[in-house]
Amino acid sequence: MKFFTADTHFFDHNLKQDLHFAQRNFLTVAEMNQTIMDNWNRIVSENDTVYHLGDIAFLRSSKAEYAKMFTILQQLHGHLVLIKGNHDTRAFFKYLSKNNYLLSDQLPKFVFHDVGCILKFDHFQFFLTHYPLMLGISKNSINLHGHVHHYSVNSAANINVGVDSPELAYLIAKRPFGTPISSNEIVTMVAGKKKDFQKR
Numbered sequence: 001m002k003f004f005t006a007d008t009h010f011f012d013h014n015l016k017q018d019l020h021f022a023q024r025n026f027l028t029v030a031e032m033n034q035t036i037m038d039n040w041n042r043i044v045s046e047n048d049t050v051y052h053l054g055d056i057a058f059l060r061s062s063k064a065e066y067a068k069m070f071t072i073l074q075q076l077h078g079h080l081v082l083i084k085g086n087h088d089t090r091a092f093f094k095y096l097s098k099n100n101y102l103l104s105d106q107l108p109k110f111v112f113h114d115v116g117c118i119l120k121f122d123h124f125q126f127f128l129t130h131y132p133l134m135l136g137i138s139k140n141s142i143n144l145h146g147h148v149h150h151y152s153v154n155s156a157a158n159i160n161v162g163v164d165s166p167e168l169a170y171l172i173a174k175r176p177f178g179t180p181i182s183s184n185e186i187v188t189m190v191a192g193k194k195k196d197f198q199k200r
Contacts, residue, residue, distance in 0.1 A: 001044075001045070001048045001049075001182060001183065002048070002049050002050075002051065002119070002121075002182070002183045003043070003044055003048060003049070003050045003051070003078070003180035003181060003182055003183075004050070004051045004053065004128075004144055004161040004180060004181045004183075004186060005040075005050060005051075005052055005053070005146075005161060005162070005163060005178075005180040005181065006052065006053035006054055006055065006085070006130065006145070006146025006147070006160075006161050006162040006163070007053075007054070007055045007085070007146045007147065007149055007162035007163055007164060008036055008052070008055070008056055008057070008163055008178065009055055009056075009057065009058050009087070010029075010032075010033050010036070010056060010057035010058070010069060010072055011029055011033065011057050011058055011059060011065075011068070011069065012029065012057070012058035013029055013058070024164070024177070033072065035176075035177055035178055036163065036177065036178030037072065037075055037076060037178075039175075039176040039177060039178045039179040040076050040077065040178060040179065040180055041075075041076065041077045042176070042179070043179060043180065043182075044076070044077040044078045044180060045077055045078065046077055046078065046103060046104060047078070047079070047103060047104065047105045047107075048077065048078040048079070049078055049079045049080075049081060050076070050078045050079070050080055050081070050180050051081045051083070051117075051119075051128055051144075052080055052081065052082050052083065053083045053085070053116075053128055053129065053130050053144060053145060053146040053161060053162075054083050054084060054085020054086070054087075054088060054129075054130030054146050054147065055085035055086065055087045055088060055130065055146060055147070056069070056073075056082065056085070056087075056088055056092075057069045057072075057087070057088075057092075058087055059089075059092060061089060061091055061092075063095065066091075066092055066095040066096075069092070070095070070096065070099060073096070073109075073110075074109075079103060079107055079108070079109060079110075079111065080109060080110050080111070081111045081113065081117070082096070082110060082111065082112050082113070083113045083115070083116055083117065083128060083129065083130055084112075084113065084114050084115070084130065085130040085146065085147065086130065086131075086147070093112050096110050096112070097110065097112065113128075115129065116128050116129035116130070121183055122183070122187045123140060124140050124141070124142050124187070124190065125140055125141045125142070126141075126142050126143075126144050126186075127141065127142070127143045127144070128144050128145075129143060129144075129145050130145060130146055130147050131145060131147050132145045132147065132148060132153045132158050132160075133145065133158070134155070135155075135157045135158075138157055141157065142157055142158075142159060142190055143157060143158045143159070144159050144161050144186065145158060145159070145160060145161070146160065146161060146162040147162070148160055148162070149162055149164040149165075150164045150165070150166055151166070152165075152166050152167055156193050156194045156196075156197040159186065159189050159190060159193065161181050161186070163177060163178050167189055167192075167193060168181075168189075170188060170189040170191075170192030170193060170196075171185055171188055171189065171192075172188075
């Protein structure tokens, strides 16, 4: 299965001061990290693929910090397709690349994209980026993105897949914090936002 997420911000000690994180309500970064890991692994299996659309973590530029985050990523189930966010450095991606390894299906744990990638499923073309794109009028093209945390882009063609996204409300069931979004749930979110815009 394919899953999508963004803006996990592992190890971000600024979460209490930054309004982007006002709805996270964790006492410690360790508690937030563990909650995301638990909810991720609850639905993602070893050989699933998770597209992480940027801002994996908030790290200092040091091998010790990179190693700390590598330990977290090793514990997360699935192949990780990592799209660079504004808090993700090339040095960190190079560290992960040097320490990349194969899972049981003989495919690499990590795949990297500097800007984004394109996926097609359920008759849609999805542009996966960290920053929101302005696609204009486009019948079957959707931008999955992160970066804006608890904000929603004023366009039916943009879906915020971040852990703080208000657009998770388009899903029927309330989700435990940090749970990646499945392909089927993405299609539900697209339909929900389109219907919402048709009412306006």
